[in-house]
Amino acid sequence: MIKRINIIGAGNVGIHLAKALSKHLSIESVYSYNLINAKNLVSEVGGNAVSEIEELSNEVDLNIITIKDDYIEKIISDLPIGIPTVHTSGTKGIEFFKDFTNYGSFYPLQTFSKNTYLDMSKVPFLIEANGKEFEIDLINLVQRNLSKNTSVVDSQSRANIHLAAVITNNFTTQLLVEAQSILEKSKIDLKILQPLLEETIRKSFLNSPKQALTGPAKREDIKVLEKQYDAINNAKLKTVYKLMSELILGKDINF
């Protein structure tokens, strides 16, 4: 059973995981490139703050890598292969760990902000391991300390899920940024869209997004589409408007 862990990386994901895990497990050390961040985190979760990988405790059952995707391969090459190690990335495979005895990934499918409370028990965790026994260790770790909502998925499936998450989550957020700047022209607060968007999301998951679709493209109301297309100033958003409308219509629009 996993009892002692190191947290590598003290960013949004590292902070939220360390806080949740420290309730029942012992955090031995927290690594951050920036020592201040590590110190801030250990003041809440315990353990030693370190800014050199070599200073991480070797007396642990698990190293958890929470740093940015681009630095994961480098960090892995510096870590002891005898200690079970996982990363928390949605996009990285686990092939970089191949010299390790036990390795894998648990990826929290959620958006983390430093200062926003998050109910960890509702976060879906995607788990992958190089062997059945270690997979069970990871499932137990997550279910006992983080969330019951776990799925075992391979790297390819995790990449598909991450892509689907980027498309729905990040793009929706950016569409709200664009909507805000359109509404500002009429000095209207973005909040006016909240009931509409919440109802749409609710219906999309209750039935299916295809059934939940409404609006001018769904109604094939080409006049409205053309009028709205003309009203958009930002060239990139204009093209997005046309393409998304074509995806909804299922055919090309000639304007």
Added chain:
Amino acid sequence: MIKRINIIGAGNVGIHLAKALSKHLSIESVYSYNLINAKNLVSEVGGNAVSEIEELSNEVDLNIITIKDDYIEKIISDLPIGIPTVHTSGTKGIEFFKDFTNYGSFYPLQTFSKNTYLDMSKVPFLIEANGKEFEIDLINLVQRNLSKNTSVVDSQSRANIHLAAVITNNFTTQLLVEAQSILEKSKIDLKILQPLLEETIRKSFLNSPKQALTGPAKREDIKVLEKQYDAINNAKLKTVYKLMSELILGKDINF
């Protein structure tokens, strides 16, 4: 005070409005091109079902047009100019009513489905009228019978709000359709994205969408962007992916 009304159009909007209004007001007649739809609705809300505009009651305080945008001008030309009349369209102006004594619009900023319950009291209504007195009549009508959430906005602002609604609401729904087909490749249920999307929406409205943004484009993680771009098969979605990422980044991507 408005007491007797006709509902013109028995589609999603007509049904939801008629049901809500019939609680305290008298529905005199319901028009639908398809008489069956009108008959179905009057069986719930009262009044006469008609399929000819001339058969609508003239003993009413308000005609409410809820039909598709494309047919609104034609219907307006057939209606008596002495009866106060409104439409419920997000995109149409009110200039087509110019021969009428009292006219305007109240647009419910919400997505309506025939068989889905909706809490009307939370729907924002956008109200426009050709005069102050009729504007007050409409505000009272909406606030007493439909929703306290009313704003008075002119046609230009309503068009901006409708554009913002299409971009956030319809496009988000279509992005969920695309996500569903990506997830199907790994036999993963779309519901896995629900906690993530709900949290994103919550944070976007609590703070601002700009602050809520996360993901590879926000982190300027070009490697991940390129990998995900390559993984998308649908050509239109591929271009949407690139453009949305560029909008988040605030600059062009070269791949």
